[in-house]
Amino acid sequence: MQGDAHAFRNLILKHSSEDVGKCIQCGKCTAGCPLTFEMEFMPNQILELIRTNQEEKVLRCNTFWFCVSCQTCSVRCPENIDIAKIMNTLRKLNIEKGMKPSPGGVVTFNKVFLDSIRSYGRVYELGMVMKYNLMTGQPLKDASFGPAMFMKRKIALLPHRLKELPLIKTLMAKSRRLME
């Protein structure tokens, strides 16, 4: 609804079941976050921006892309707000609305990772890493570890394909980004 002062707060509530209205701005989430040095807005600021309906500002910032889902904020929140879950919802809303792409090629990586599951049912590490590095213009990243990874049999040369792969493919085609 246009002009609804609580629109963004309610959108977040709908998709994550978390209500930012409970936030008391104590700052514990920010104090415990290991990634604040990369973030445009601090986690507690994000909650305040959602509460005050500043959707554009939130969905265009880099904060949720730098959330590593370690859950420190969620565990420490005295109001039991699952802040990491809100960050996850923000990532999906950003993609859904076609907003500014993620820094560091995170979405590219995610897509390449999921492509691997679509093709094999599991992650084919070698193929995935090479594809991601090529797509992000850094073909030789981590290449120096390649020989050791093979010699030590940490990664396989060839992929393994699931028997029930058709089921995985259908699942990936039909599943919905956001649940209500």
Added chain:
Amino acid sequence: MCESFGVNLVEIEDWNCCGASPAHAMNEELSLALPLRNLIQAERQHLKTVLSPCPACHSHMSLSHKETEKNSAFQERMKELLKGEYAGGVTLRHLVDFLYRDIGVEAIRSRVTRPLEGLKIVSYYGCLNRLPAIEIEDRENPVMMDEVIEALGAESVDWSHKVECCGAGFALTKTSVVHRLVKEILEAAKMAGANGIAVVCPLCQSNLDMRQIELERRGEGPFALPVVYLSQLALLAQGRKPEELGFKKHLVSLSNMLLALSL
């Protein structure tokens, strides 16, 4: 290691990737359906417990398990997507839970034939202690791993970074973040006087081991801190030969640690 405690492990047939962080960040239904398929497969094999070595796999399966329990609309939708039904009869355990609660510290101690005397180990839990699916007595200062390490005869060293984040899924996309976080952790371990770091998560192992080499190459070391799984330490204390324990797969050499044990 499980065998040494009389537990036989079987693999879930045709298991699939749980989708990890990418599914979690991109597609909610997928992030619940992928782990659920593994649970359906487990039930088809009449397995009662699913043991995960990875905290994230464990956590994702637990989320799907709980959602099935409480949400019938979700159940219906998953039936349609997965062409199968999960009855909810599987108990989920992470390896550290399993060791600490199901096997028990006393049983672990009773199997020790070569106490790891001389080893000073820091327990690194990372974000594992914050995943809701794992039962932990104190999320700010967990001691499960510490108690196991003491039972193995090694000294468990108290330190500042046992629950700090290693950068986890940013390993490939934001490697500079991982470098920064890993460096803080390694420096803290070194400051505590440890000659090894114990882990129970494959991603912690990989980040701390591989990026440690890289930091050293860039002249930001030296650390020389082997990053070993709790299971490897348990078997070492049971008298198993180092060659049998996969130490050759590590990037950071274990020679100093084994030297401290006169091995």
